[in-house]
Amino acid sequence: MEEKAEVRLMKGNEALAEAAFRAGMHAYFGYPITPQSEVIEYLMAEQPSHPECVILQAESELAAINMIYGASGAGARVMITSSGPGISLMQEGISYMSSAQLPCLIANIQRGGPGLGTIQPSQGDYFQAVKGGGHGDYHLIVLAPASVQEMADFVFEGFRLAEKYRNPAMILTDGALGQMMEKVVLPPKGSLPYPEKPWATTGKTKDRERNIITSLFIQPEKMEQINLGLQAKYRQIEKEEVRYETIAVDDAEILLVAFGLTSRICQKTQQLARERGMRVGLLRPITLYPFPVEPIAALAAKVDAVLVVEMNAGQMVEDVRLAVEGKCPVQFKGRMGGMIPSPEEVLQAVETIAEKQHAEL
Amino acid sequence: MDIPPLTNGYEIVYKKPQTLTDTPMHYCPGCGHGVAHRVLMEVVEEMGIQDRTIGVAPVGCSVFAYDYMNIDMQEAPHGRASAVASGIKRVLPDRYVFSYQGDGDLAAIGTGETIHVVNRGENILMVFINNGVYGMTGGQMAPTTLLGMKTTTTPYGREVKTAGHPLRITNLVAQLPGACYVTRQAVHTPTTVRKLKKAFRAALEYQQKQQGTCFVEVVSNCPSSWKMTPAEANKWLEENMFPFYPLGDLKLPAQSN
Numbered sequence: 001m002e003e004k005a006e007v008r009l010m011k012g013n014e015a016l017a018e019a020a021f022r023a024g025m026h027a028y029f030g031y032p033i034t035p036q037s038e039v040i041e042y043l044m045a046e047q048p049s050h051p052e053c054v055i056l057q058a059e060s061e062l063a064a065i066n067m068i069y070g071a072s073g074a075g076a077r078v079m080i081t082s083s084g085p086g087i088s089l090m091q092e093g094i095s096y097m098s099s100a101q102l103p104c105l106i107a108n109i110q111r112g113g114p115g116l117g118t119i120q121p122s123q124g125d126y127f128q129a130v131k132g133g134g135h136g137d138y139h140l141i142v143l144a145p146a147s148v149q150e151m152a153d154f155v156f157e158g159f160r161l162a163e164k165y166r167n168p169a170m171i172l173t174d175g176a177l178g179q180m181m182e183k184v185v186l187p188p189k190g191s192l193p194y195p196e197k198p199w200a201t202t203g204k205t206k207d208r209e210r211n212i213i214t215s216l217f218i219q220p221e222k223m224e225q226i227n228l229g230l231q232a233k234y235r236q237i238e239k240e241e242v243r244y245e246t247i248a249v250d251d252a253e254i255l256l257v258a259f260g261l262t263s264r265i266c267q268k269t270q271q272l273a274r275e276r277g278m279r280v281g282l283l284r285p286i287t288l289y290p291f292p293v294e295p296i297a298a299l300a301a302k303v304d305a306v307l308v309v310e311m312n313a314g315q316m317v318e319d320v321r322l323a324v325e326g327k328c329p330v331q332f333k334g335r336m337g338g339m340i341p342s343p344e345e346v347l348q349a350v351e352t353i354a355e356k357q358h359a360e361l
Numbered sequence: 362m363d364i365p366p367l368t369n370g371y372e373i374v375y376k377k378p379q380t381l382t383d384t385p386m387h388y389c390p391g392c393g394h395g396v397a398h399r400v401l402m403e404v405v406e407e408m409g410i411q412d413r414t415i416g417v418a419p420v421g422c423s424v425f426a427y428d429y430m431n432i433d434m435q436e437a438p439h440g441r442a443s444a445v446a447s448g449i450k451r452v453l454p455d456r457y458v459f460s461y462q463g464d465g466d467l468a469a470i471g472t473g474e475t476i477h478v479v480n481r482g483e484n485i486l487m488v489f490i491n492n493g494v495y496g497m498t499g500g501q502m503a504p505t506t507l508l509g510m511k512t513t514t515t516p517y518g519r520e521v522k523t524a525g526h527p528l529r530i531t532n533l534v535a536q537l538p539g540a541c542y543v544t545r546q547a548v549h550t551p552t553t554v555r556k557l558k559k560a561f562r563a564a565l566e567y568q569q570k571q572q573g574t575c576f577v578e579v580v581s582n583c584p585s586s587w588k589m590t591p592a593e594a595n596k597w598l599e600e601n602m603f604p605f606y607p608l609g610d611l612k613l614p615a616q617s618n
């Protein structure tokens with residue numbers, strides 16, 4: 001019997017978990033932390049319908065990420081999820097996986113920090129996600145969903161990209177998207193093919209040399225070559241995998257740039273601004289790494305100003321400034337610590353910019 | 362084509378197993394790691410399980426084990442070998458999986474993983490090389506360092522007051538219901554090597570029966586960090602390590618029912 005896509009009303013975290021089963025995940029290792037515990041709870045509850053899938057609650061995120069390392073090295077399609085402190089605890093393992101070129105999907109359902117912080121939503125882990133996070137020169141492929149539908153879709157996309165590039169991929173989302181309920185169309189199980197993994201440690205058969213998963217290259221000459229190889233891979237990812245979305249940018253004078261939850265808030269702001277006769281557009285980066293540098297640069301040459309909106313102290317704004325390269329002023333509007341900016345609050349910031357722009361004319 | 366060895370009429374009674382590579386080992390003269398590698402790989406060859414065996418070697422002197430063992434292997438972060446091995450075993454339950462860890466790795470930075478892997482009864486073999494020091498990083502104190510023993514971070518000898526007690530983690534592990542077979546062996550004489558080989562064989566055979574974690578401690582040496590000749594180190598081992606870490610079985614499968 002051929003399975004069909006299915007429409008359901010679900011929480012973002014549940015949609016992500018259900019999508020993982022449907023995307024053919026072999027193993028999940030995790031540890032409870034708010035606001036992402038629904039993922040492991042859902043997976044545990046549904047596991048009997050997916051007997052081929054290993055779901056294990058580890059003793060810590062440290063153990064969990066290393067179980068992921070082992071299982072990925074053995075050729076399995078693997079996922080791990082956590083939030084804030086748990087993601088921090090995994091960084092050594094993620095660095096090892098990046099160097100050993102092991103695919104995996106990590107979801108960070110962000111909460112407010114630093115420290116134990118708050119369980120309310122935040123985008124404070126942007127730097128950690130897109131700049132590496134652990135030690136050494138490496139990048140994760142980072143996808144930022146803005147709806148429950150994308151929480152599910154990006155699981156498929158995350159597995160696909162991770163396996164294509166043999167690189168860890170991350171879904172960077174937040175507690176609000178994890179907890180909110182929306183309609184979601186779930187693809188059928190088995191729709192994501194498994195690539196060959198001839199490098200996996202499955203047991204050295206007579207017809208091949210032994211496979212070794214390692215991140216240790218003690219000779220600096222060799223280590224440099226490994227780094228050059230990784231960098232070449234990142235350049236290819238930057239060339240081929242940039243994803244973004246724009247709304248009403250053609251005649252825009254002010255460009256909003258926001259990802260994830262704040263992009264939805266900015267969508268409302270953008271409408272309110274247009275109703276008031278202000279020419280405001282929105283660019284939403286969907287991949288945070290690779291970052292949509294060129295589209296932002298092209299729009300920066302046309303608009304009067306850019307306003308970046310984030311739920312942090314100003315992190316993505318640095319990448320936007322690098323992309324804009326001084327072509328126009330780049331302003332920032334942010335809330336921190338689990339606070340969500342309202343569309344009206346953002347509109348005020350837009351109005352301030354518009355007034356300043358007119359005063360200067 | 363296999364070229365027959367030049368034996369000049371003699372019979373070959375001892376040779377390198379083909380589960381070891383031709384790479385010369387980097388271990389210091391007299392170090393127990395090389396012999397322990399060899400014995401483990403002899404067992405893998407004799408059981409005919411090279412194509413189904415996956416090893417995990419974490420950071421430590423034996424991190425390069427994958428250069429010497431001719432099997433599929435994964436290198437692991439310091440302390441995490443047993444978690445990595447659990448991940449492999451969970452997705453490939455019909456394979457033979459082992460971790461090969463030093464005392465710093467297994468009993469200090471990786472203590473949490475050690476306890477929980479055994480407590481879950483993961484069907485893996487954990488090989489625990491106890492040489493009383495951190496070899497790779499230049500001879501610092503390990504959790505197993507004996508009282509009074511001088512290391513680079515206990516230059517006046519280990520004291521309980523500041524550094525606590527040497528940890529007999531194998532005794533702790535043997536208390537856990539998930540442990541199937543727990544034994545303490547050595548590797549410094551022909552007799553101990555033969556016994557160790559039996560222990561490795563038993564541990565790998567039990568793995569197939571899915572009765573829980575098998576744990577083989579090897580009380581070993583580190584002539585370089587101990588600043589002794591190999592002969593002195595082995596004598597010191599017998600006189601000082603064995604009284605605190607007595608050899609023998611701590612748990613047999615029959616008791617685990």
Ligand SMILES: Cc1ncc(C[n+]2csc(CCOP(=O)(O)OP(=O)(O)O)c2C)c(N)n1
Pocket residue numbers: 420421422423439462463464465466467490492494495496497498503
């Ligand atoms: C997170 C982390 N901390 C510290 C180190 C440095 N380090 C490498 S090996 C080692 C100790 C190894 O000692 P042991 O596990 O007893 O193995 P041996 O070298 O004695 O065989 C340390 C501290 C590391 N690689 N990673």
Ligand code: SF4
Pocket residue numbers: 387388389391392393394422492496497582583584585586
């Ligand atoms: S430092 Fe010690 S443990 Fe490491 S190889 Fe030398 S003798 Fe062996």
